[in-house]
Amino acid sequence: MSFWDKMQKIDRRIIYALLVIVVAFPLIRPLGLPLSYSDTTLKFFDEIEKLQPGDRVLISLDYAPSGAADVHPQTVAVSKHLIQKGVKIAFVSFWEAGPMFAEQIMQPYLDSGELVYGEDVVNLGYIPGANSAIRSFGFDCVGSAPKDLNGKDTASMPIMQGIKDCRDFDVVIDFVMGSPGTAAWVQQVQGPLGINLLVGSVVVEVPASMPFVQAGQVKGLLQGLRGAAEYELLSGSAGIAAAGMDAQSLGHLLIIGSILVGNVAYFMSKKQPKNNKQ
Amino acid sequence: MRKEIPIALSFLAGIIMLIDSFTPGNFAPRVELSKWLIIMSAFMVGIASVNLVRIHGANVISRRKGWFNSFSLLVMLVAFTYVGVMKYSYPEVETWKVLFQNFYDYIMSPPAAVMYAIIAFYVSSASYRAFKARSVEATVLLVAAVVVMLGKAPVGELIWSKFPVISSWLLNVANTTGQRGIMIGAAIGGFVTSLRVLLGLERGHLGGV
Numbered sequence: 001m002s003f004w005d006k007m008q009k010i011d012r013r014i015i016y017a018l019l020v021i022v023v024a025f026p027l028i029r030p031l032g033l034p035l036s037y038s039d040t041t042l043k044f045f046d047e048i049e050k051l052q053p054g055d056r057v058l059i060s061l062d063y064a065p066s067g068a069a070d071v072h073p074q075t076v077a078v079s080k081h082l083i084q085k086g087v088k089i090a091f092v093s094f095w096e097a098g099p100m101f102a103e104q105i106m107q108p109y110l111d112s113g114e115l116v117y118g119e120d121v122v123n124l125g126y127i128p129g130a131n132s133a134i135r136s137f138g139f140d141c142v143g144s145a146p147k148d149l150n151g152k153d154t155a156s157m158p159i160m161q162g163i164k165d166c167r168d169f170d171v172v173i174d175f176v177m178g179s180p181g182t183a184a185w186v187q188q189v190q191g192p193l194g195i196n197l198l199v200g201s202v203v204v205e206v207p208a209s210m211p212f213v214q215a216g217q218v219k220g221l222l223q224g225l226r227g228a229a230e231y232e233l234l235s236g237s238a239g240i241a242a243a244g245m246d247a248q249s250l251g252h253l254l255i256i257g258s259i260l261v262g263n264v265a266y267f268m269s270k271k272q273p274k275n276n277k278q
Numbered sequence: 279m280r281k282e283i284p285i286a287l288s289f290l291a292g293i294i295m296l297i298d299s300f301t302p303g304n305f306a307p308r309v310e311l312s313k314w315l316i317i318m319s320a321f322m323v324g325i326a327s328v329n330l331v332r333i334h335g336a337n338v339i340s341r342r343k344g345w346f347n348s349f350s351l352l353v354m355l356v357a358f359t360y361v362g363v364m365k366y367s368y369p370e371v372e373t374w375k376v377l378f379q380n381f382y383d384y385i386m387s388p389p390a391a392v393m394y395a396i397i398a399f400y401v402s403s404a405s406y407r408a409f410k411a412r413s414v415e416a417t418v419l420l421v422a423a424v425v426v427m428l429g430k431a432p433v434g435e436l437i438w439s440k441f442p443v444i445s446s447w448l449l450n451v452a453n454t455t456g457q458r459g460i461m462i463g464a465a466i467g468g469f470v471t472s473l474r475v476l477l478g479l480e481r482g483h484l485g486g487v
Binding site: 008010015016018033034036038039065066067068096104107127128129132133135136139140143192207208210211214223245246248250253254256258259261262266267 | 299304309312313315316318319320322323365366369379382383386387388390391393394395398399401402403405406407409410411420423424427428430431432433434435436442446449450453454457458461
């Protein structure tokens with residue numbers, strides 16, 4: 001077996017070990033690679049910056065723990081920025097795991113007394129029914145979520161006063177990792193009602209969301225962990241996403257290196273005469 | 279009647295949804311139907327739980343291979359449900375709330391995140407072994423993938439400032455063109471299938487009646 005044949009059959013555990021090293025190293029010793037801002041992140045940030053204290057924002061948490069590494073840092077960064085601006089937030093979810101992410105975000109602010117539940121923030125919980133539930137909620141928010149996550153009446157909460165449909169929220173943000181998600185919000189609510197829709201998405205969902213962004217149906221888009229990192233830097237509070245970008249960079253480099261070495265080995269192996277391959 | 283009644287119900291529900299799409303404001307029958315759908319979807323969660331208990335209960339009882347995994351699943355299903363019901367029933371008791379959040383944060387979230395993170399290892403291994411420029415199409419895909427990866431990672435900008443520009447072009451022009459085509463095709467397909475269901479020509483959802 002020639003050198004290039006051996007290279008083609010390299011033990012996968014070596015690649016796994018290399019990946020662990022290149023991802024762990026920058027997390028321990030950050031490299032501080034510079035980060036530019038994408039257009040979609042800047043548009044997202046500008047929409048949030050337009051909000052005034054007392055405005056109300058709906059955040060739909062449509063993701064699960066499996067995609068949280070990519071999306072949750074976006075939710076944390078945007079929620080933090082909204083709270084700093086004095087904007088009121090209503091959380092809802094069409095994925096069963098979503099409400100617990102809202103609890104994680106709200107709890108420290110509620111414990112410190114910075115926010116008052118029912119006035120500044122509310123967790124409307126999980127609404128089953130995918131696209132139909134999104135449509136129903138979009139057209140009749142309180143009717144579709146009459147009780148919050150803990151069974152309290154939402155109609156009597158100050159934050160929900162005057163809210164009939166999603167147009168009554170100044171901005172609707174969907175943090176999403178799959179279906180139901182961006183397409184459902186655009187087709188079921190944004191199209192018929194013309195709401196101000198922003199999206200934060202796992203990076204693999206970004207290609208599917210781009211037609212909606214270009215059509216102006218989605219006004220801003222955060223793209224995966226990088227989108228979260230860009231938003232953290234724009235809002236002046238670097239956090240876990242910005243710290244993770246170096247690790248992601250080196251991870252990408254390793255994968256690109258793997259592709260190149262794998263291809264060189266493949267072509268060199270093909271070039272060798274068959275009798276040399278013994 | 280086993281055939282006619284479900285077809286008539288499907289037609290009625292579909293027509294209500296269709297009328298709603300062409301009616302300004304809230305079409306009352308659609309509002310009511312949407313509430314029914316939410317309730318039915320909630321019941322489906324219950325049916326799924328019963329199904330899980332049946333399948334995994336049988337695994338445990340007959341000591342099939344991996345029965346301990348089934349047992350763990352059943353224990354967590356019961357524990358999570360119990361804590362969740364107690365949390366909802368006694369919202370003033372902080373213990374149930376903290377316990378439920380801890381179940382979620384420290385038992386459910388880590389394995390789910392790990393399952394997703396493991397993909398990185400498969401991707402790195404597969405990129406080495408399988409991502410080969412064997413044909414023109416494969417080479418185009420390979421080059422596009424490398425450029426997009428470099429364009430999305432900060433290190434790509436350090437290597438060449440044009441990587442993000444080319445990456446954006448690939449995403450905004452080449453990708454979006456294809457995505458639009460897929461969306462329009464899927465929408466037309468969905469419309470045709472819906473029409474067949476409404477007219478009773480498509481009966482797969484009736485369980486072969």
